[in-house]
Amino acid sequence: MSFKHIISRDNPVFKQLKKFADNARERRAEGKTLLDGVHLIESYIDTFGEPDLIIIPEGKSSVEATGLIQALADIPTIMLPTLMFAELTPVTNATGILALVKIPQLPVPEKPAFALMLEDIQDPGNIGSMLRTAAASGVDVVYLSTSCTDAWSPKALRGGQGAQFVLPIVERVDLIKALQAFDGNSYATAMQGDSLYMQDLSQPTAFVIGNEGAGLRHQTMAAATKRITIPMATTALGSVESLNAGAAAAVCLFERMRQASLK
Amino acid sequence: MSFKHIISRDNPVFKQLKKFADNARERRAEGKTLLDGVHLIESYIDTFGEPDLIIIPEGKSSVEATGLIQALADIPTIMLPTLMFAELTPVTNATGILALVKIPQLPVPEKPAFALMLEDIQDPGNIGSMLRTAAASGVDVVYLSTSCTDAWSPKALRGGQGAQFVLPIVERVDLIKALQAFDGNSYATAMQGDSLYMQDLSQPTAFVIGNEGAGLRHQTMAAATKRITIPMATTALGSVESLNAGAAAAVCLFERMRQASLK
Structure with missing residues (x-):
């Protein structure tokens, strides 16, 4: 697996990801969001297909995350220092994998029951x-x-x-x-x-x-x-x-x- | 109204309050906890009587909090710098009043329904x-x-x-x-x-x-x-x-x- 290692907060990719993490308007404008953790990412892939980008932290990932990272080896991946990775996740004990995905548009029923x-x-x-x-x-x-x-x-x-x-x-x-x-x-x-x-x-x-x-x-x-x-x-x-x-x-x-x- | 102004984190009263805020064992050992905000404190007083201590931040309090602080003027009160006060509260937009109270012991029914x-x-x-x-x-x-x-x-x-x-x-x-x-x-x-x-x-x-x-x-x-x-x-x-x-x-x-x- 190859990945791009980003270590600067000024990197434009990181800055854009930070906007997706923090800013509803940015998510809406671009139609993208960040999924946190193996369970959510797998659920997404089952229905909607591959994420646009995988983000992982430096250091050891969990067994679960490692398996998923390997399965998604063809998708562009970036690695971030732990503290920068943490800025993108809502949880304190981060699960070790994030995915940038398109927000799905589900069909709205014409006559909801x-x-x-x-x-x-x-x-x-x-x-x-x-x-x-x-x-x-x-x-x-x-x-x-x-x-x-x-x-x-x-x-x-x-x-x-x-x-x-x-x-x-x-x-x-x-x-x-x-x-x-x-x-x-x-x-x-x-x-x-x-x-x-x-x-x-x-x-x-x-x-x-x-x-x-x-x-x-x-x-x-x-x-x-x-x-x-x-x-x-x-x-x-x-x-x-x-x-x-x-x-x-x-x-x-x-x-x-x-x-x-x-x- | 008179109150004690504490400005040092090394003050033993502040250190004890911080323990009550953060530590279940301390709350259990002493049978005391901190209530945050006008609504909870008023509910407590209605049933169990006066708090042991009132804690307020420097600067302006909300109208609600000010009324309660005045009503409780006989209770020992301490004032803390905003940042120290914030360390004692679970919410980011703190309500401007905390009370140290005894944890009530409600009667447990012998045969619960x-x-x-x-x-x-x-x-x-x-x-x-x-x-x-x-x-x-x-x-x-x-x-x-x-x-x-x-x-x-x-x-x-x-x-x-x-x-x-x-x-x-x-x-x-x-x-x-x-x-x-x-x-x-x-x-x-x-x-x-x-x-x-x-x-x-x-x-x-x-x-x-x-x-x-x-x-x-x-x-x-x-x-x-x-x-x-x-x-x-x-x-x-x-x-x-x-x-x-x-x-x-x-x-x-x-x-x-x-x-x-x-x-």
Whole structure:
């Protein structure tokens, strides 16, 4: 295997990679992102083919990473000093391999049967884990509001564990328009609303979930068919005020899975 | 209001606070932890009374924090340079107030009706959000295995959003013994098992959830009454392998809430 060894932060390839790691606008403009670790890279290759570039750190790689690096020996590869490599990865114990890939464009269904709409979610790890939950529950399209963090950052990809490769995601969406266009029942989660458990989710269904600090905007909530709430317990010792957005999404999305599984 | 101004990292009070921020053993040995932010501190005071010490940064505090600082003017207070203050908080945009408090000991029910057992969860934010979900779903005791990260770290408290103040938590538990002692049905989440949705959860119920990388240990799984699985979807484009531990906990715990809400 041959590779190019880059040791300067001023190297234009490294500078470009750093932009892909840090900057949503750059990822969007170029349609590329960085995948971190063997599992994600293998998932990508299975469906979309070879990465554009492999990036490895100096020194020993893990057994897993070494196997993958050898299998991808034909792909252009660069090696970076450990500290420079670390600047490109979201995790402290880096897995020893990164890949630069084209962001895939999955076909968006014309008439989605099960949609998730997310408003203003700021944390990349949260977006990632909600996408993972959505894929597991059979959602067929996710809409992210313009104010959401992007789905293709290294941290969101890590949280998604491959969800981004099987789930069509539409970013920078006006959720009010998306709700108006949705052909089915849309449910906005709120502190006050009908119980989730009383809803018949057998028709085309969309769940709309807001930023957990502020909740959904009023206009977004008004554009949904219905406000619903997840019943919560109060114990002798008190109660918490709400679920976090990821837990609320899991409970709502899997209620539809439950109803479908009984048929 | 008067306060002590500490500007040296060698100051013994600061060194002790840093231990509380960073070190589970120290928190356990002294029975104290640090609360970060107005919301958590107010929740604590509502139930358990005054903190032992208030810590504030130099410079301007938020309006919320300023109000609380004034309300707590009788409590010993120290002021730290911004950078030293930041060393004590888990968040980058610190809220401008910390409190040193005694870790509360909530009464553990003798015969729990609804328990959550967590094995080997490493991420403090994950533990926090699972505790929050547990409190919201009416769990009356949580058992954490010896290999779990502790529930009283600043990050876990932040994730819990007050759950630790209303939910009895037993740490450093041998889960196999806890399962053997549990008087009811215990359900271990697994890749292969009976559907969650086919279970009658009207009896005393415990859910056992493992580290998401490795899943539950075999011996722990064997000690539970039953293995269950959350049904997952496969789309035309593929599937994800699993839910993350927090989402799996939310789906399981709220299935019991759902069944109870129909009665």
